[in-house]
Amino acid sequence: MKTWIITKFELKRVVRKKWFIISTLLTPLFVILYASFPALLGKFANRERTLGIIDPTGRIVEEIERVGKGEKFEIPLKVRRLSSLEEGFSLLRKKELDAVLKVPEDIFSSRKATLYMRNVGDVTFLSVIKERLNKIIQRDQLRKIGLKEEVLKEILAGVKIETLKVEKGKVKKETMESSFTLYMIFSLLLFMGLIGYGQILLRRVLEDKRFRVVEILYSSARPMEVFAGKLLGVGLAGILQLLFWLFLGLAGYFYASTYLPQFRLPGFMSKFVIFLLFFFAGFFLYSTIFLTVGSIVESEEEAQHLLGPIMMMISLPFALSFILFMTPDNWIKVALSYFPYTAPFFMMMRAIISSPSAVEIGISLLLVFLASVVSVWISARIFRVGMLHSGARPTISQLISWVKEG
Amino acid sequence: MIVHLEGITRRFGDIVAVDSLSLDVPPGVVYGLLGPNGAGKTTTLRILLGILKPDAGEVKLMGEPVNVETLSRVGYLPEERGLYPKEKVLEVLIYLGELKGLSSAEARTRALSLLEEFGLKDRAGSKIEELSKGMQQKLQFISVLLHDPELLILDEPFSGLDPINSELLRKRVMEERARGKTVIFSTHILEQAEKMCDYVALISRGRKVVDGKLSEIKARYGKRTIKVEFEGEGDVIKEVPHSSLRLYERFAEIETDLDVNQVIKYLVDRVKIHKIERTEPSLSQIYITLVGGEGENLDNNQV
Numbered sequence: 001m002k003t004w005i006i007t008k009f010e011l012k013r014v015v016r017k018k019w020f021i022i023s024t025l026l027t028p029l030f031v032i033l034y035a036s037f038p039a040l041l042g043k044f045a046n047r048e049r050t051l052g053i054i055d056p057t058g059r060i061v062e063e064i065e066r067v068g069k070g071e072k073f074e075i076p077l078k079v080r081r082l083s084s085l086e087e088g089f090s091l092l093r094k095k096e097l098d099a100v101l102k103v104p105e106d107i108f109s110s111r112k113a114t115l116y117m118r119n120v121g122d123v124t125f126l127s128v129i130k131e132r133l134n135k136i137i138q139r140d141q142l143r144k145i146g147l148k149e150e151v152l153k154e155i156l157a158g159v160k161i162e163t164l165k166v167e168k169g170k171v172k173k174e175t176m177e178s179s180f181t182l183y184m185i186f187s188l189l190l191f192m193g194l195i196g197y198g199q200i201l202l203r204r205v206l207e208d209k210r211f212r213v214v215e216i217l218y219s220s221a222r223p224m225e226v227f228a229g230k231l232l233g234v235g236l237a238g239i240l241q242l243l244f245w246l247f248l249g250l251a252g253y254f255y256a257s258t259y260l261p262q263f264r265l266p267g268f269m270s271k272f273v274i275f276l277l278f279f280f281a282g283f284f285l286y287s288t289i290f291l292t293v294g295s296i297v298e299s300e301e302e303a304q305h306l307l308g309p310i311m312m313m314i315s316l317p318f319a320l321s322f323i324l325f326m327t328p329d330n331w332i333k334v335a336l337s338y339f340p341y342t343a344p345f346f347m348m349m350r351a352i353i354s355s356p357s358a359v360e361i362g363i364s365l366l367l368v369f370l371a372s373v374v375s376v377w378i379s380a381r382i383f384r385v386g387m388l389h390s391g392a393r394p395t396i397s398q399l400i401s402w403v404k405e406g
Numbered sequence: 407m408i409v410h411l412e413g414i415t416r417r418f419g420d421i422v423a424v425d426s427l428s429l430d431v432p433p434g435v436v437y438g439l440l441g442p443n444g445a446g447k448t449t450t451l452r453i454l455l456g457i458l459k460p461d462a463g464e465v466k467l468m469g470e471p472v473n474v475e476t477l478s479r480v481g482y483l484p485e486e487r488g489l490y491p492k493e494k495v496l497e498v499l500i501y502l503g504e505l506k507g508l509s510s511a512e513a514r515t516r517a518l519s520l521l522e523e524f525g526l527k528d529r530a531g532s533k534i535e536e537l538s539k540g541m542q543q544k545l546q547f548i549s550v551l552l553h554d555p556e557l558l559i560l561d562e563p564f565s566g567l568d569p570i571n572s573e574l575l576r577k578r579v580m581e582e583r584a585r586g587k588t589v590i591f592s593t594h595i596l597e598q599a600e601k602m603c604d605y606v607a608l609i610s611r612g613r614k615v616v617d618g619k620l621s622e623i624k625a626r627y628g629k630r631t632i633k634v635e636f637e638g639e640g641d642v643i644k645e646v647p648h649s650s651l652r653l654y655e656r657f658a659e660i661e662t663d664l665d666v667n668q669v670i671k672y673l674v675d676r677v678k679i680h681k682i683e684r685t686e687p688s689l690s691q692i693y694i695t696l697v698g699g700e701g702e703n704l705d706n707n708q709v
Binding site: 210220 | 452458474478480484485487488489490491497501502504505506549
């Protein structure tokens, strides 16, 4: 089979390249970094701060450390008593303090204080100090009314919210964070797979055209065989890479979920399968766009010009999906999860956070698959003629006539 | 006939690239497809390789409509040629051999022996882009010969070749013919064709002007041609009664019913004659006789 010979050659060409090996090994690291970014950011925000206080009342210094203790999202706070502003400033300069709080004597009535910060952008820190001061003052006033300590505690206790997901009428313990991380990883793999391998395919096809290798290919095999060989060869390279990553990911997941139960995601395997199905269906839908572009242009620059709007078309749903992730299912989300070009992202998202029925997922998958078939068919016909075409870029009506002619 | 084209027409939009063209190529010959750039040579070759479909007409390759099996017995060198620059010499050759139906092992053996023959054996592991231009050209001939095809189709094979590779290719083509293979090549350099071809077809604007055995064509159109090498004011030569004339700075080809002595009478004392002789007409001359001014586009002095 000529198709297989071409597939084999194209696959070998991609897989043996240095960048392929490097990207195969580095991407998991990148994905881990990317996915753990919010947590990492949180960690930075939650590092311990040191606050110097000039407090003539003496009561704030005493209470401010105690007030927030034991609350989940509070940041650890170290307090130092200062005698003067000058002392505070010199410690700020030595970076031994993050901020200096100057409390006036009448703080309980005036409710005013001054904060000198090393980094005014540290909003988290500011809000923590504000909240704690508020609590101290509120507590003081409530105490004045004569409330007992136990009652006070009850009044001032914060609210804790636990997020639970209901799937098929059953409550599942699942946090927003873990769903979001999962969607991030899946959508990133999907996006990189579609764009990355599409670009390679484009370059391969363009090369065949520019160096006229296509004439040798066409005089040895049928154009359909050449087309299929290119698509499958580059596609298989992408799929091999993905399988390697998924193997790593699965191993990591099973390891983590065995030893750290908080990482366990209910229904993980079914989501995983949904991801794989949409990846394969979507892969051919997107890669044929790149292949078609490669077969009708003459140079890389020309290709990039044409790709601009196409990349927008692909990136938009990807970016949009993160914005829409937080919103409950609405008609936009549902519509996008059926439109073939956005379905891989949006149906995957819905499968992760809400619970679409198997029928809904099936219909969406079928639509993506059908669109892929149509797209492959059109692309193959344009490819056949386009690869031999030179000179001015074909017009839309020319492209249509190629499709009809093929 | 190894190639049979009957009434082939192919249009690109409003342009008719090939117009009711019929050709027959007998086996075991060197066949030249000749004409100026844009005459339809490449389109004709692409049609007979099945790369392009004709709008009308019939193509038979080795007695059959073009198919993958017959194509595996054909070697093709496209005009603007190149191979994957980032890939390794031997790997690309094996790939192209496999595409022509060889097993991977056969392709490797053949490729290595041809690389040796062309003095490129030590470059088998190099990337193609690392080879010099001349070496890349050799590599391209090798890719055509890999599967020992019965029919070689070469599109403008001499264009861009240095003299050494040009001679190498000419020799190899004659060797292939001696081994019973058929070679079809296109060129706009008629002198080259004249040296090598048994058969030729002259085409112009997609139409066949004449075809057949080169010796017969020459006999048929062999008018009385006198070649003069001279020094002096060439316009004088225009006064010699002629049916056609090609006049250059120091050289002229005159088709005339006069004999050499009579021509000398016109010219003597007016230009300095270095050499004068009666000759066979050149292909270029026949071409010009047949198609008129358009033949002037032929790049006659390129060899």
